[in-house]
Amino acid sequence: MSRPVRLAINGYGRIGRCVLRALYESPLKDRLQIVGINEPADLATMAYLSQFDSTHGVFPGKIEQGADCLIINGREIQVSHARMPEEVDWVKLAPDIVLECSGRYSARHEIQRFIDAGCPRVLVSQPGNSATDVDATVVFGINHDALSGHERIVSNASCTTNAIIPVLSELDNAYGIDHAFLTTLHSVMNDQPLIDGYHHADLRRTRSAMQSIVPVATGLAQGVERLLPQLAGKVQAKAIRVPILNVSAIDVMVKLTCDVTAPQLNALLMESTNRYPGLLSYSNHPHASIDFNHNPHSAIIDGSQTRTNGDGFANLFVWFDNEWGFANRMLDVSAVWSERF
Incomplete structure (x- = not known):
């Protein structure tokens, strides 16, 4: 497009605000322009939380x-305070893409409400309930070239899917994966209370986020199979929330089809960063999670934690900023999608 792509944000919480902030630090800032935000909160609070952020x-x-x-x-940037998609005058706002960042809509009939209200296209900041709930699920760097421009509803997958798909793809292409078990260590989220309370149907999520390690359900295995169908039936996953504000990690256990040493794995993963510039990074320094706060990569492979144990068993550790990396991928997908319509 000869003019900047017009973006609107629906839902100005953690991801919505990170998307806006990330654009102003991104090389895409001259190609993408945020023209509207819909958020039920009052304008003064929105302005304050845009200016000051405890994490970034x-x-x-x-x-x-x-x-x-x-x-x-x-x-x-025009601001509206509607609680329903139908209450926003999307036609007057005239966005090219609406970034649905509220986390409330994952079924097709729910997302379709934006289209029916005048949005030409919607990029959803979470997976659809199923593959048919969206026209495409995109992990930038893996399958973004499949976008045709005719899609109306696209999912940006999840932060964990964006982090792990490039890593699993590299391992499967190089050695073949028989089985994989993924344990996500995820920072706290706003579906958890600060102190015990009636906060969620999942009883574990009624417990204080900042006092306990809390196991939660995850759809990561299904997300992997959706993007890498050759791994269908081979992936299991679980997730554990840990009491930090930001930056998460995935502990990756894989059974490969052949034996490999830790140095061989690290050499492959280090080389893979050249195939995913800006998406994958590699380090073998003695890290703590805070080192990756505000890191725009989808994943950072910690080579110091790579282990092997014969018979094709391998263990990897992958860091990612679950807010900032994912927000940058929302922008990347918006930019490449806009090139096709």
């Missing part, structure tokens, strides 16, 4: 509050 710091620019808009570095 103070916004590196000027944020002002207009009558019905945020003014960021002198540019107005």
Whole structure:
């Protein structure tokens, strides 16, 4: 497109705000333009939380509050406060893509409400309930080239899927995967309370997020199979929430079809970063999770934690900023999708 791609954000929580912040630090900032935000919260709070963020710091620019808009570095972004997609005048706003970041919509008939209300295209910040709930599920760097431009509803998958799919793809292509078991160690999320309370149907999520390690359900295995169908029936996953604000990790146990040493695995993974520039990174320093806060990569492979045990068994450790990396992939998919319509 000759003009900047017009984006609107529906849901201005952790991911919505990170998407906006990430754009102002991204090389895509001249190609993409956020023209509207729909968020039920009041404008003054939206402006404040855009300027000051406990995880990612103070916004590196000027944020002002207009009558019905945020003014960021002198540019107005229209703001509405609707709770339903039908209550927003999307036609007047005229976005090319709506980034659905509220986390409320994962079934096709729910996402279709945005289309029926005048949105030409919707990029959803979570997986669809099934593959048929969206026109495509995209992990940037893996299958974004399959976008035709005719899609109306696209899923950006999940932060964990974006982190693990390139790694599993490399392992499967190089050695073949018989089985994989993935354990996600995920930072706390806003579906958990600070203190015990009636917060969720999952009883574990009624417990204080900051006092316990909390196992939760995950659809990561299904997400892997959706993107890498050759691994169908070979992947199991579980997730554990840990009491930190941001940055997560995936402990990867795989049974490969052949024996491999840790140095051979690390050499492959180090080389793979060249095939996924800006998406995969590699390090063998003695890291703690805070080292990856505000890191835009989908995944950082920690070579110091690679282990093998004969008979094709291998263990890897993958770090990722579950907010910032995923927000950057929302922008990447928006940019490549817009090139096709």
